Amino acid sequence: MKIVDVCAFYSPRGGGVKTYVGQKLAIAERMEQDITILAPGDDDAVVEFGPCARIQTIASPRFPLDRKYWYFNDERSLHAALDTLAPDFVEASSPWRSPLMVANWRSATPKSLVMHADPLSAYAYRWLEPLVSREMIDRRFVRYWDHLRQLGQLYDAVVCASDDLASRMKAGRVGNVVTVPMGVEAQRFSAGKRNENLRSSLLAQCGLGPDATLLVAAGRLAPEKRVPMLVEAVTIAGRHRQQGLAIFGEGRDDTNILRSIGGNPHIRLFHPERDRERFASVLASADAFVHGCEAETFCMTAAEASASGIPVIVPDRGGAADFAREGRGLSYRAADLEDLVRVILTLPNGFAARSPSCKTRAMDDHFAALFAIYQNLTSGELSRAA
Incomplete structure (x- = not known):
């Protein structure tokens, strides 16, 4: 055809x-x-x-x-x-x-x-x-x-x-x-791609030791992705527990996102990881994936994170919400900063290391x-x- x-x-x-x-x-x-x-x-x-x-x-x-x-x-x-x-x-x-x-x-x-x-x-x-x-x-x-x-x-x-x-x-x-x-790409994403050295390196770049929680966000940087809300939520949660946030992406909202990060040394904005194998390792090496957009038609990065054996923290509306069902992750009220902070703080330390790769459609x-x-x-x- x-x-x-x-x-x-x-x-x-x-x-x-x-x-x-x-x-x-x-x-x-x-x-x-x-x-x-x-x-x-x-x-x-x-x-x-x-x-x-x-x-x-x-x-x-x-x-x-x-x-x-x-x-x-x-x-x-x-x-x-x-x-x-x-x-x-x-x-x-x-x-x-x-x-x-x-x-x-x-x-x-x-x-x-x-x-x-x-x-x-x-x-x-x-x-x-x-x-x-x-x-x-x-x-x-x-x-x-x-x-x-x-x-x-x-x-x-x-x-x-x-x-x-x-x-x-x-x-x-x-x-x-x-x-x-x-x-997701067949055989690309799995918990087996976890790399403790990579995790420690990302945390070190966020000014934190390996005992801290590593959160990852990824995707196009646009206003509807609500990345500044993620930054604010992790900043607030970081007052109660050491939290690092590694953001991978580029787009027209990058200036606004850098402004929201301000002087917080525990949150870093990285260029997109174009090497798909390395990106799979980044996801598997995180302690959770966090996402802010309730307007996704599917949310490829949440699917890839779920397949990588880490919990996803996603809004309760839109395509990303599918990946918090059946115990695969955690959801918060869409666009609700306070509820997002609450959910981040309920994430147990080391959760990803104990979580098997979730069965995700290929x-x-x-x-x-x-x-x-x-x-x-x-x-x-x-x-x-x-």
């Missing part, structure tokens, strides 16, 4: 979508699928990753609020690329403008919308929920809900990676919603399920949801 993923969120400089795309290119070839990631970029270009896997970019403007990303602005060029590629199946990977551009492509080719973003949680709920109820916010943003409902009619499947997002979409009367949980299973849905839609075997 020849698949084109119109991926508006791809950036070669990192982020969860880049990780997902890299795994998709590798796994699709193993599963004998032909995959093209069609993304906006500085130039028209093609980078081959194998005989049946490639990233093709269309010259597009930079996104003004985060210049490591681009956005599609030329519907005619996008349609011309789709005409040339002639796919059997098309994905759109953004809930903004590009899925309407893809839907306008004059072709009967079946299509899916993969929800790699949850704008209502990332923006509307985050900004307004302290003031008014979620129900009121939804009423105020009815035009966006109408947009999502339109996409549910235009696309054969609306793919969500977590039950939290899928249930909200269904409750909002968005059609054709299916849940296909993501996963990314191969995710893509096998996803491609099976696409094959059925291409064959006309999967009926459209009401």
